[in-house]
Amino acid sequence: MTDSTNAALTFDDIGMIFPDGTETLQNISFSIKKGEFITVVGPSGCGKSTLLKIASGLLEPTAGSVDVDRDRLGYVFQDATLLPWRNVTQNIELFCELHGMPKEERRDLAQSAIELVGLSGFENHYPKSLSGGMKMRASLARTLTLKPPLFLFDEPFGAVDEITREHLNEETQQLFLQEGFAGLFITHSITEAVFMSTKVLVMSARPGNIVAEFDIPFDYPRKPELRFDAEFARICGEVSKELRGGHS
Amino acid sequence: MSDTPTSETTKSKTSDGKSKARAAALNIIPPFLFGSLVIGGWYFISYVMLSENRRFLLRPPDKVVTEGFLDWGGTGGMSEMLQSLWSSTKVAGIGLFLAILIGLFLAVLMSQAITVEKALFPFLVTLQAIPILAIVPLISFWWGTGQTSRVVVCIIISLFPIIVNTLFGLQSAERGMHDLFTLHHASRLTRLRKLMFPAALPAMFAGLRISAGLSVIGAIVGDFFFGRGEVGLGQLIKRFASRLQGEELLTSVILSSILGVGVFLLFTWIQNKAIGKWSDRAGLV
Numbered sequence: 001m002t003d004s005t006n007a008a009l010t011f012d013d014i015g016m017i018f019p020d021g022t023e024t025l026q027n028i029s030f031s032i033k034k035g036e037f038i039t040v041v042g043p044s045g046c047g048k049s050t051l052l053k054i055a056s057g058l059l060e061p062t063a064g065s066v067d068v069d070r071d072r073l074g075y076v077f078q079d080a081t082l083l084p085w086r087n088v089t090q091n092i093e094l095f096c097e098l099h100g101m102p103k104e105e106r107r108d109l110a111q112s113a114i115e116l117v118g119l120s121g122f123e124n125h126y127p128k129s130l131s132g133g134m135k136m137r138a139s140l141a142r143t144l145t146l147k148p149p150l151f152l153f154d155e156p157f158g159a160v161d162e163i164t165r166e167h168l169n170e171e172t173q174q175l176f177l178q179e180g181f182a183g184l185f186i187t188h189s190i191t192e193a194v195f196m197s198t199k200v201l202v203m204s205a206r207p208g209n210i211v212a213e214f215d216i217p218f219d220y221p222r223k224p225e226l227r228f229d230a231e232f233a234r235i236c237g238e239v240s241k242e243l244r245g246g247h248s
Numbered sequence: 249m250s251d252t253p254t255s256e257t258t259k260s261k262t263s264d265g266k267s268k269a270r271a272a273a274l275n276i277i278p279p280f281l282f283g284s285l286v287i288g289g290w291y292f293i294s295y296v297m298l299s300e301n302r303r304f305l306l307r308p309p310d311k312v313v314t315e316g317f318l319d320w321g322g323t324g325g326m327s328e329m330l331q332s333l334w335s336s337t338k339v340a341g342i343g344l345f346l347a348i349l350i351g352l353f354l355a356v357l358m359s360q361a362i363t364v365e366k367a368l369f370p371f372l373v374t375l376q377a378i379p380i381l382a383i384v385p386l387i388s389f390w391w392g393t394g395q396t397s398r399v400v401v402c403i404i405i406s407l408f409p410i411i412v413n414t415l416f417g418l419q420s421a422e423r424g425m426h427d428l429f430t431l432h433h434a435s436r437l438t439r440l441r442k443l444m445f446p447a448a449l450p451a452m453f454a455g456l457r458i459s460a461g462l463s464v465i466g467a468i469v470g471d472f473f474f475g476r477g478e479v480g481l482g483q484l485i486k487r488f489a490s491r492l493q494g495e496e497l498l499t500s501v502i503l504s505s506i507l508g509v510g511v512f513l514l515f516t517w518i519q520n521k522a523i524g525k526w527s528d529r530a531g532l533v
Contacts, residue, residue, distance in 0.1 A: 056431055057431070058427055058430060058431065070431075073431065075427075075428075075431055077424050077427070077428075078424075079422075079424055081422065081424040081425050081427075081428055083425065083442075083443070083446070083447075084526050084527065085446040085447075085449070085523070085526045085527075086526075094428075094442075095428075095432055097442075098429070098432040098433070098434050098438065098442075099432065126525060126526040127526070128526060128527075128528065
């Protein structure tokens with residue numbers, strides 16, 4: 001599983017024990033190449049988010065190593081984490097600003113990211129007047145401005161309603177195809193995982209390790225109707241079975 | 249995109265006029281009724297409960313208006329009271345300004361290093377707990393009995409809420425937001441300027457509004473004890489009390505509270521201008 005040639009991200013035998021003694025991750029090894037979209041599903045508290053934090057450098061693993069270029073890493077959090085005192089444009093410009101980009105350039109990048117996620121017309125709105133889905137789009141657009149070769153998604157659509165979630169899944173898929181980044185996605189939703197990914201990894205309960213791996217055979221772009229396909233349902237069932245096994 | 253708030257906006261616009269009128273009525277009618285009740289009670293005490301030779305204890309409202317507010321000339325006239333009001337306003341203003349400078353500086357310092365916070369906090373609590381009366385003699389030893397001492401009292405009284413609220417605000421930015429800044433290698437100063445400081449504004453303004461009112465109390469209490477130089481409201485109150493000038497005494501008390509309310513409203517206005525667009529905390533009161 002650790003063929004790291006041309007990989008955007010490689011986990012090599014990662015283990016994580018927190019200072020209070022909790023062992024969260026154990027022997028995690030896999031890599032993601034450009035053009036791959038890998039989703040990790042697993043029970044709550046199995047260390048999925050910890051894995052992303054390790055990938056991004058927010059946490060140091062207690063065992064193993066990570067190979068990743070962290071200069072232009074895209075990280076989409078569970079919450080949209082928009083700064084409430086900045087309007088949509090200013091929020092989307094934030095990362096470019098932190099990277100010292102000139103004002104003109106970052107305004108252009110923000111504008112095209114806004115168009116890409118369909119937030120045109122809401123440039124001057126403040127986060128408090130946006131719906132949950134729109135906040136998530138703004139958060140996606142903010143990350144897109146850096147044109148990251150690797151995107152980490154920490155269960156970003158968990159807090160929006162089902163229909164918005166489906167829309168966001170389709171839009172994220174479109175961005176993935178358009179921008180060609182490597183994606184590592186964390187979710188609880190099996191349908192979401194199977195719909196978007198090239199590969200789904202199932203993690204066991206704590207300490208989390210990879211217990212199953214599913215290559216998803218459907219071609220991109222995937223249509224919404226795919227969710228009602230028999231083969232789609234079968235794969236979801238398989239993933240679910242593994243997930244239940246991981247729970248017990 | 250599918251989930252725009254358009255329908256909500258249209259709906260809220262139609263009911264906007266009605267709800268505004270209702271809110272205005274709610275803001276005006278109950279305080280007006282209660283105010284009338286208080287004035288009625290005041291008349292009742294002055295004219296019914298107090299005999300004529302004891303009426304100096306609570307002069308009736310109309311006497312306060314005619315002999316306090318409308319009598320301009322001489323000592324204890326309105327023009328002298330307004331001068332004193334101006335003097336106390338200056339003391340409160342200077343005291344509050346310095347308290348804001350010191351308060352923000354200390355809060356920022358404490359937010360940057362836990363050791364500084366741990367070192368300073370107990371002493372700030374102690375300073376806040378000292379009754380101002382107890383340190384009046386010390387203040388007069390060190391700064392005399394003039395304007396400076398009044399400003400010092402003002403600072404001591406209004407400093408604490410600014411520090412505590414600003415510090416709380418600086419520490420209130422969510423963990424996820426800090427992670428964003430960490431991921432993009434933001435410097436300490438950038439993090440302070442672009443994340444912690446703006447996040448602190450709502451709490452900071454809450455503290456400023458409390459301190460604004462306290463600075464007026466500080467100015468009047470300071471003036472009460474340190475009477476050299478310009479005569480402030482505190483000195484006038486002291487004089488009117490000793491001469492049993494009930495109307496003038498009540499007038500200066502009312503002027504003091506008008507100053508307090510004025511400063512509070514000024515800071516509420518600044519707050520709404522500064523953070524009203526994005527914060528849920530903003531509002532009239």
